[in-house]
Amino acid sequence: MNFNLTDDQQAFADTARAFAEKEMAPFAAKWDAEHYFPIEVFRKAGEMGFMGMYTPEKAGGFGMSRLDAALIFEQLAMGCTATTAMMTIHNMVSWMIGEFAKPEIAEEFCSGLVTGEKLGSYCLTEPGSGSDAANLRTSAKKDGDEYVLNGSKMFISGAGATDVLVVMARTGGEGAKGISAFVVPADAKGIHYGKAEEKMGWNAQPTRLVTFEDVRIPADYLLGEEGEGFKFAMMGLDGGRINIAVCSVGTAQAALNTARDYMHERSQFGKPLATFQAMQFKLADMATELVAARQMVRLAAFKVDENDSDKTTYCAMAKRFATDIGFQVCNEALQIHGGYGYIKEYPLERHVRDVRVHQILEGTNEIMRLIIARRILADGAADLL
């Protein structure tokens, strides 16, 4: 067991850090304030190779490990949480298409996705089914050599600004086994986009309701076989949870660094904040918990790379822990700034607003606990070592 980054991983992280510092960090506050979706940054990220990192090579992706991707996303998130989160969703979509679509369909869609010229959204949640995703109602009816989609998808990240949707829809009976996954061009006839939701954070990307009204797509756009869609959606989310977790870790690291600098700069009672032991202890706990969260996420990524039979449990644990710790660290960093933490001149309140949703999406942290508990309480369950 070796916990050190390899030379390559260090180089990946360095280049991602440089990109985050120059292309994202200086603008993140403006994008947040103006609700601006920085499409040009996704194009540049595509040139860097960030848009199809673990998309299989057979589909034109880079076939990198989840661990490598996690290291890169963590650095990017230090520059802009919302933009990086969108990149992670895009990577998940590009992977699902590359992995499960028919080869020629995978090539057709992934060629644009991995370069960042085309962007992807993931459509699972519906107004009536969030945590209970297997209960989704959007239908896909086979009609000759086409499928016809009807229904709606709630809270879709990037919707309206993206080009390709992966849509989970019901082709069979009740429950998870009746669900299939499809690639759907975002401009297909019959797709309607709702207004951009007004959100607490993640303002650098739109979130919209997507409605499907007799949307016809070629039958070839089915991923895998009918009935495999929910399985694919959950496999996508294993990686997605790692990614969202590292978005929290990266943002929390940025918040921690800002707080550390502030503790040196700000004086009260004639002394820098850094000299107050209560402040020092706060910072020490933040750093310790952040390292624990980071290692847990990397462990989960490793488990996915190894295709460990407990990978889903590890991903759930990492997502739950890292997004809770990430929020806590950002919130404490805000507290260290006193009143200055609460105003928009400083990045802390944005960090808090941005990472808050990580505890909710890609499966709420309550659902993560359900997944973990189910595994631990299973009949004859072995210990997790």
Place this chain on the structure above:
Amino acid sequence: MKILVAVKRVIDYNVKVRVKADQSDVDLSNVKMALNPFCEIAVEEAVRLKEKGVAEEVVVVSIGPKACQEQIRTALALGADRGIHVESDVAPDSLAVAKILNKIVAEEAPQLVILGKQSIDSDNNQTGQMLAALADMPQGTFASEVVVDGDKVQVTREVDGGLQTVELTLPAIVTTDLRLNEPRYASLPNIMKAKRKPLGVKTPDELGVSIDSKVSVLKVEAPAERSAGVKVADIAELVEKLKNEAKVL
């Protein structure tokens, strides 16, 4: 033509530098190291000349401990073709570096050698000039524009009075200033490709160069802390202070 670029491993420019307690040097433990920014500009310029079809090969050389290979790999990921590492655990001084580079120049016979004008650790700004003397080549230092034209290179230099353009006959030495170009980022595919590019290792001994320095560092001190400024009431007071206290007017 072939371009040789010399690159140095230095403390990352973002790092707040600390002096060791015994004042023998800057503290390098647990400090992030990086490619010297001026060297990065040198690599970028060479790669652009290659992309324009002016150069066929870009060779990077770095001198120092084994860890320097990280910076050579960075340069390869930015687009250089081949690396040479001259391994030395002792940090050579500028003259020793220039002597080693002179041997590499003799072996490689590049038409153009590009170096950073200085490294941000010791800020000496002399290696390029020393190399030019040793190799008996013309030099264009502090370049903000480099145009190769046949067997000549025009170098626009940033000098105190503004810009000066000199024309050198190749082979020549150019050192880079900050405004020469804005280096690209290493993309993930190029980082992966860099791993497969050749990297040769030599020693100063093999090159017949002694790196024993005639310069020794006596003491390293942090710059004095800047004291707080003063507020002036009006312009008259400001001018008075500039005249009589600062004596700059």
